[in-house]
Amino acid sequence: MEYGAILLETFFGFIILFILAKSLGKTQIKQLTAFDFISALILGELVGNGLYDKEVGILHMGFAVILWGVLLYVTEIITQKYKKSRSLLEGSPSIMIHKGKIQREQMRKAKLDMNQLLHLLRSKGVFSVKEVEYAILETDGTVSVLKKTNYQSPVRKDFNLPLESVALTFMIINDGEILYDNLSEIGYDKAWLEEELKKEEVYSIRDVFYAEYDKNNGLYIQGF
Structure with missing residues (x-):
């Protein structure tokens, strides 16, 4: 009992x-x-x-x-x-770096030291404080980073390149198994998938560890 x-x-x-x-x-x-x-x-x-x-x-x-x-x-x-x-109930974001300068008083209030701040910056792909214009400590403990202009990645607009449509990527094979819902979402069936795999000299679904598809780049396959 x-x-x-x-x-x-x-x-x-x-x-x-x-x-x-x-x-x-x-x-x-x-x-x-x-x-x-x-x-x-x-x-x-x-x-x-x-x-x-x-x-x-x-x-x-x-x-x-x-x-x-x-x-x-x-x-x-x-x-x-x-x-x-x-x-009061959820907290509020705090600016840790303002116009490239570290805000020591804000760090003290947030109980954040330099090692912790650098760790948070690295998690955003930033490995030097000199690259940062603004860094905001969010209420969930993550940091949002705005890089200085010289360190920002260029975009298509900067090169006057024509715009391209954005396509969502769908995982269609995971660990040797077909995800039929995603396959149906992109408008294809198992026969199409098997034909595409044959073009890459893959003759069994079980030989594929991971496969994804988007309409701009087509099918990407990785075997075991």
């Missing part, structure tokens, strides 16, 4: 957290602010206590999780309707 109760409570906790995550929206998962991080810890603790504390049943666990979910939902509504509350 004890193991059966744990099994039942585990499934119940999984389902209710899944519903809660879907109700709150994808930003709760993707944009992990300090408030979201605390929320995730508390939700995990609530479900964990419900699993292993014999005095806490499904109804107690469900009530606590739903109550916390309502509080999170109300918080989201407040931050959407009242702009002034966003900086």
Whole structure:
């Protein structure tokens, strides 16, 4: 009976957290602010206590999780309707580099040292502070970078080149298996795919580790 109760409570906790995550929206998962991080810890603790504390049943666990979910939902509504509350509840971005100069006071407030700042810049492909005109520390801990003009990559407009259409790339083979939904999305079928593979001297789908397609560049294949 004890193991059966744990099994039942585990499934119940999984389902209710899944519903809660879907109700709150994808930003709760993707944009992990300090408030979201605390929320995730508390939700995990609530479900964990419900699993292993014999005095806490499904109804107690469900009530606590739903109550916390309502509080999170109300918080989201407040931050959407009242702009002034966003900086308090979600935080606000901070400028770490302004017009090429490092803002030491802002770094101190954000508890950020130079090693951490350089790490964040490298994650954006920037390996020297001299390349940066502006660097903004976002509320989720990432950094947004605007490079100085001399270090920005040229675009087609700079060379007066004609515009080209932008095509979305679809993965159509993954680990030797066809992704039929994506294949249908690009308007082709298995027979077409096999014919294209034969042109590249590939005679079996199972020999392909990865394949993608876009209408501008055609089919790209990588074997095992």
